[in-house]
Amino acid sequence: MKKMLFLALVAMTVATMTACNKEHQSGPEYQTPTxxxxxxxxxxxxxxxxxxxxxxxxxxxxxxxxxxxxxxALIRYTVDQSAVTTPSEDYEPGVERTASEVEYEPDRLQTRAIYQGEIPKQPVGSKVSFYIWTISPFGVVSYSFPQEYTVTVESNGTGGLEPEPEPEQPGE
Known part of the structure; x- marks a missing residue:
């Protein structure tokens, strides 16, 4: 009888914990996207x-x-190199890739940040489509509207942000 009572008590405890946990998961933190x-x-x-x-x-x-x-947070991107004379060695049409994964420290309670990521360089003529994908600590997935650009030039010089390298002097 004691064994049966103990099992009933354990079953009630598990049922209560499960019910509380499901109720907890219906809070706004489980529904609010980034x-x-x-x-x-x-x-x-x-x-x-x-x-x-x-x-x-x-x-x-x-x-x-x-x-x-x-x-x-991370970047998901695809590359279309169909207009490129010599596609990249690792080019696979339609394959979605991931770049620049940033994990925010869970103990910092960070609610706002400037995300910065990089998409690898691509040959001239490549069309790149990307979006930013995030997941909250409560499992809520969010993603941005798709963005797109085309690589149009081989090099655009320094653009005023990188200093020009110093020319080497003879005899140095």
Missing amino acids: DIEGIVFWSKGKNPSSPIAADQPVVVNATLSNPYRLYL
Whole structure:
């Protein structure tokens, strides 16, 4: 009889914990997506108004905010090199890739951040589509509207942001 009473008590405890846990998961933190705003992108080290160049990765910035904390953000992108004379060695049409994963420290209670990631450089003529993907500590997935750019030049010089290298002097 004691054994039966003990098992009934354990079953009631488990049932109560399960019910409380499911109730807990219906709170706003389990339903609130991360806001992804102000997405801007440009060739790394170049002026943001310069054309996208093949000699540099593309920097992507966005503001992330979630009143229930940030956990993970990354870039998901695809590349279309159908108009490229010599596609990259690792080019696979339609394959979605991941870049620049950033994990926010869970103990910092960070609710707002400027996310910065990079998409690897691509040959001239490549069309890149990307979006920013996030997940909160409570499992809520969010993603931005798709963005797109085309690599239009081989190199666009320094764009005013990188210093020109010093020319080597004879005899040095």
